[in-house]
Amino acid sequence: MAADLIFFALFLAGLTLMGMALGPWMARVFTGRARLLAPVERALYRAAGVTGRGQRWTGYAAAVLAFNAAGFVLLYLILRLQGVLPFNSQGFGAMESSQAFNTAVSFMTNTNWQSYGGETTLSHFTQMAGLTVQNFVSAATGIAVAVAVVRGLAARSVADLGNFWVDLTRATLYLLLPGAVLITLVLVWQGMPQTLAAGVTATTLEGAQQVIAQGPVASQAAIKMLGTNGGGFFNANAAHPYENATALTNLVQIYAILVIPAAFPFFFGRMVGDRRQGWAIFAAMSVMFVAVLLAAYFAEAAGNPLHAGITEPGVSMEGKETRFGLAQTVLFVVATTVASCGAVNAMHDSLMALGGMIPLFNMLLGEIIYGGVGAGFYGMVLYVVLTVFIAGLMVGRTPEWLGKKIEAREMKLAALTLLVMPVGVLILSAASILTGNAQTAVQDAGPHGLTELIYAYTSGTANNGSAFAGFSANTVWHNTMIGLAMLIGRWGYIIPVLAIAGGLAGKTRAEATAGTFPTHGVAFTVLLVVTILIVGALTFLPVLALGPVAEHVSIAAGQAF
Amino acid sequence: MISQLRPALVMTGAFTVLLGLGYPLAMTGVAQVAMPGQADGSLVERNGTVVGSALIGQSFTRPEYLHSRPTATDPAYNAGASTGSNLGPSSAALLAQVRDRAAGQGPAPVPSGMATASGSGLDPHITLDAALRQVDRIAAARGVPGAAVQGAILGAATGPAFGFVGEPIVNVLGANLALDAAGG
Numbered sequence: 001m002a003a004d005l006i007f008f009a010l011f012l013a014g015l016t017l018m019g020m021a022l023g024p025w026m027a028r029v030f031t032g033r034a035r036l037l038a039p040v041e042r043a044l045y046r047a048a049g050v051t052g053r054g055q056r057w058t059g060y061a062a063a064v065l066a067f068n069a070a071g072f073v074l075l076y077l078i079l080r081l082q083g084v085l086p087f088n089s090q091g092f093g094a095m096e097s098s099q100a101f102n103t104a105v106s107f108m109t110n111t112n113w114q115s116y117g118g119e120t121t122l123s124h125f126t127q128m129a130g131l132t133v134q135n136f137v138s139a140a141t142g143i144a145v146a147v148a149v150v151r152g153l154a155a156r157s158v159a160d161l162g163n164f165w166v167d168l169t170r171a172t173l174y175l176l177l178p179g180a181v182l183i184t185l186v187l188v189w190q191g192m193p194q195t196l197a198a199g200v201t202a203t204t205l206e207g208a209q210q211v212i213a214q215g216p217v218a219s220q221a222a223i224k225m226l227g228t229n230g231g232g233f234f235n236a237n238a239a240h241p242y243e244n245a246t247a248l249t250n251l252v253q254i255y256a257i258l259v260i261p262a263a264f265p266f267f268f269g270r271m272v273g274d275r276r277q278g279w280a281i282f283a284a285m286s287v288m289f290v291a292v293l294l295a296a297y298f299a300e301a302a303g304n305p306l307h308a309g310i311t312e313p314g315v316s317m318e319g320k321e322t323r324f325g326l327a328q329t330v331l332f333v334v335a336t337t338v339a340s341c342g343a344v345n346a347m348h349d350s351l352m353a354l355g356g357m358i359p360l361f362n363m364l365l366g367e368i369i370y371g372g373v374g375a376g377f378y379g380m381v382l383y384v385v386l387t388v389f390i391a392g393l394m395v396g397r398t399p400e401w402l403g404k405k406i407e408a409r410e411m412k413l414a415a416l417t418l419l420v421m422p423v424g425v426l427i428l429s430a431a432s433i434l435t436g437n438a439q440t441a442v443q444d445a446g447p448h449g450l451t452e453l454i455y456a457y458t459s460g461t462a463n464n465g466s467a468f469a470g471f472s473a474n475t476v477w478h479n480t481m482i483g484l485a486m487l488i489g490r491w492g493y494i495i496p497v498l499a500i501a502g503g504l505a506g507k508t509r510a511e512a513t514a515g516t517f518p519t520h521g522v523a524f525t526v527l528l529v530v531t532i533l534i535v536g537a538l539t540f541l542p543v544l545a546l547g548p549v550a551e552h553v554s555i556a557a558g559q560a561f
Numbered sequence: 562m563i564s565q566l567r568p569a570l571v572m573t574g575a576f577t578v579l580l581g582l583g584y585p586l587a588m589t590g591v592a593q594v595a596m597p598g599q600a601d602g603s604l605v606e607r608n609g610t611v612v613g614s615a616l617i618g619q620s621f622t623r624p625e626y627l628h629s630r631p632t633a634t635d636p637a638y639n640a641g642a643s644t645g646s647n648l649g650p651s652s653a654a655l656l657a658q659v660r661d662r663a664a665g666q667g668p669a670p671v672p673s674g675m676a677t678a679s680g681s682g683l684d685p686h687i688t689l690d691a692a693l694r695q696v697d698r699i700a701a702a703r704g705v706p707g708a709a710v711q712g713a714i715l716g717a718a719t720g721p722a723f724g725f726v727g728e729p730i731v732n733v734l735g736a737n738l739a740l741d742a743a744g745g
Binding site for chain 2: 003004006007044047048049050059062063065066067069070071074117119120128129130132133136137165168169172177180181184185188189190191192193194195196197199200201202203204205206208210211212213214216218219220234235236239240241242245247248251303304306307309310311312313314315316317318319320321322323324325326327328344345346347349350351352353356443444445446447448451452468469470551554555559560561
């Protein structure tokens with residue numbers, strides 16, 4: 001156990017250093033000082049008719065929506081037409097329409113919820129030209145929005161937030177693509193396939209035929225992690241040995257998930273000219289990360305009391321892979337759900353009751369512990385706005401953040417985003433139960449069945465994409481409703497947060513006085529964490545009590561279902 | 562929004578070519594030239610026949626072979642359709658399966674890995690501890706000394722990750738190839 005805890009500490013130190021190193025590079029990229037690929041940029045802008053002029057928040061949001069629409073239509077068409085498109089050596093046909101809708105929404109919104117099994121459904125063309133592209137650009141979209149929000153906070157009385165097309169292009173060319181190339185090479189070196197062959201047939205030592213599916217796995221896995229997408233090449237995702245070959249690929253992929261989200265607070269600190277502001281947010285994220293990591297670790301280390309006497313004491317290996325062991329499994333489980341990644345290296349459905357509650361909890365908070373690329377940071381911005389407002393009420397001062405007054409408009413918009421998770425999770429889950437669609441889809445009886453349902457709608461709304469995969473999500477109802485949840489969860493944050501940033505950009509920046517409540521330092525970090533827990537988590541305590549907590553208590557009493 | 566249509570379409574098209582075709586095909590080219598063994602799936606050949614992949618587990622049922630973990634794929638170790646059982650911790654079905662599998666593994670309690678299905682259903686490893694428990698059966702079936710079997714197993718073992726995290730593990734296919742090569 002001591003070794004595992006030392007490993008976690010080293011991991012966190014490494015993540016902090018990477019974030020500190022990448023933050024300044026992002027500041028260079030998004031202020032236009034990285035110019036290595038300027039000719040490529042210019043050619044692209046000319047072809048697209050992009051002037052690069054700054055957009056007000058409405059223009060920025062319209063560009064995001066237009067780009068999402070184009071991406072959705074293209075991906076939907078590829079999924080429906082893959083039967084007649086190239087690189088389809090296994091001869092897969094068209095995907096059914098509700099599933100194609102769900103999948104196209106899923107990859108456009110950076111969710112990568114999968115109601116299909118990759119190796120049995122999709123051609124190599126679909127994986128590359130359809131999914132890999134959205135893995136890049138949905139991530140770049142999230143980054144762009146967060147960058148625009150940071151600009152709004154840093155600006156002094158200007159009306160624009162930057163240009164979406166320029167931010168999108170720079171996020172892709174200067175962050176995601178070079179990172180993905182580097183990670184791909186490490187992954188292939190460690191054994192992950194990168195081939196256009198469909199697969200090979202082996203004759204096993206006992207004489208059986210084993211058909212081994214393959215494909216361009218490493219290139220897709222690299223961006224699926226770096227872009228916090230999470231959509232697997234194979235059904236078993238990063239539990240599949242070809243999609244996560246060794247302990248080292250596991251560690252590299254976990255860092256790939258968290259590096260850009262961890263760099264955002266440092267990028268923000270630089271952009272607003274006060275690095276303490278970034279550190280306060282990074283500290284709040286890290287404190288919560290350590291808490292959920294340890295909670296999940298000890299829940300899993302305890303093992304399954306129902307199997308006592310049959311198997312040796314300690315971690316239950318159901319759904320887990322031997323090469324990762326306890327520490328690397330738990331670290332992945334936590335990393336993939338604090339961010340909006342959703343790749344899995346173990347079957348979350350088979351985690352212990354409380355071990356499975358932690359990923360659910362991470363998502364219900366809105367994925368702001370580091371969070372998804374961009375999405376985590378703008379989610380955190382909303383919590384900071386709330387915290388500043390609450391702090392202002394408590395001490396009787398005008399709420400200010402970075403010298404900008406937080407007023408009724410900002411509060412209304414921030415409060416609106418607080419409704420996104422409850423609507424997507426509770427209302428859509430309740431509708432599924434009332435219409436009978438939940439009961440037919442869950443696999444397990446007892447409280448675990450409720451957790452499977454809640455997890456599915458939480459994963460969709462939080463744009464995570466991981467699953468309690470015993471849940472049969474491939475029905476017209478769930479494909480449609482989870483598709484809807486993903487849209488609410490994406491645009492329900494992006495549009496209000498851009499509106500807030502647009503409003504704040506136009507405000508003058510007052511100098512701090514003795515009456516200003518500081519938004520850095522330990523007091524603020526503590527207040528931020530407390531606000532997140534109270535505002536984000538309280539809503540969901542009843543449903544968590546009925547699902548994972550009830551299951552935990554049942555197991556402790558020796559009850560199986 | 563209409564004015565954004567042209568950039569939306571052009572950018573989508575350009576990124577599809579660059580990221581959907583250029584990037585994966587270039588990476589495939591580089592990987593195939595620089596690291597062909599890994600890029601083609603770490604296949605293992607014996608006497609010119611592909612007998613499997615070093616990364617993909619396979620089913621072993623005969624007593625003279627080291628046995629892999631249980632699997633949830635259908636049929637066992639189906640490397641064309643990976644899956645876990647996804648049964649929850651309070652599942653009675655899981656409890657029954659664990660009991661059944663453990664019953665065939667000698668005195669209880671057995672290592673958890675040998676009574677549970679992996680996440681992928683294709684786990685190529687078992688823990689060193691779980692492997693050493695099979696030494697006597699394999700040695701008896703092959704009519705060779707236990708030390709020889711143990712040697713083959715240790716030869717296919719790797720230590721804890723990064724030297725200090727977790728337990729030593731054994732690649733099952735690797736151990737079985739070594740056992741066959743040693744004869745008996």
